[in-house]
Amino acid sequence: EVQLVQSGAEVKKPGESLKISCQGSGYNFTSYWIGWVRQKPGKGLEWMGIIYPRDSDTRYSPSFQGQVTISTDTSISTAFLQWSSLKASDTAMYYCARHSVVVPPAMPSSYYYYMDVWGKGTTVTVSS
């Protein structure tokens, strides 16, 4: 069974650092992009960025570029989302999601990604 197992809930103070994790199993971890999605309480989904574990190619949403760091450790099939200095506004649920890419044979330039497997989420609370 393909699954993504995320680390447990975190409670932090503003200014602290944090690294949360997402371990993949049941598939070849290095063959799929994996990324992170934020959901603030009562709000919609916000895509943060993705990484390709095989070569660490990373792409960030402009909204999150420079605010977080996405990385992987292929030896343990795990992706990470890291903050160096948390803010109260980082309080949210964070989901990791496996991204599959489709390259239409008739139009290779129209390739696209979709999120086919999701973790259960990690709640991050930042409060003084």
Place this chain on the structure above:
Amino acid sequence: SYDLTQPPSVSVSPGQTASITCSGDQLGFKYVSWYQQKPGQSPVLVIYHDSKRPSGIPERFSGSNAVNTATLTISGTQAMDEADFYCQAWDSNTVVLGGGTKLTVL
């Protein structure tokens, strides 16, 4: 940046057909995916490539995409379908998500 616009809410009676729209500039030239998120749960992929259903997704879920609007259609809507739905496309090397639509089954 590219934007996807969804209605905040849609209501439907049990057994009827629900349609949720997603609008974007020349969206018909992109491929759209849809996700269902029930309260307290992770999102689940219900449609990709405009109209394909992943394994395990009921046939009552279908999708279409043309010109500037993609549509998720739920035929014979059931109470268990009540959830938030999000459309998604890929643009300029980023995933773009719609704001979400709350489907209420009255």
